[in-house]
Amino acid sequence: MPEHDEVYGDARRKQLLELLRALAARIAELDRSDRLLDAVPELLKQLGDVRSELFHYEVRSTYDTPEIAESRRIVDEAARGGNPFDEPEDDQPWRRAK
Numbered sequence: 001m002p003e004h005d006e007v008y009g010d011a012r013r014k015q016l017l018e019l020l021r022a023l024a025a026r027i028a029e030l031d032r033s034d035r036l037l038d039a040v041p042e043l044l045k046q047l048g049d050v051r052s053e054l055f056h057y058e059v060r061s062t063y064d065t066p067e068i069a070e071s072r073r074i075v076d077e078a079a080r081g082g083n084p085f086d087e088p089e090d091d092q093p094w095r096r097a098k
Helices: 010-032 037-058 066-081
Strands: none
Touching: 010 037
8 A cells, every 4th residue: 555645635625616616706797997918927826826735635535634644644553562471581682682
């Protein structure tokens, strides 16, 4: 299974909806004031941000859900801590320390 650092949860989905609505509102505002083409650099930047987030939304199935991310964190934390039962005992000197 691939390693994931990213989670696509409900908060990120809501953020995407806000980005799309903000872009739509800005386009409508510029259109009403007849400045739509004057704002091309601004719109290109905003479109780039929205496009990037739309891509992440489209491939969200490759991300961890918040629940899976938490489970992965717990397992990783336990693996780093080691198992106290794996400690070599004094009467078994041939076992290597981990």
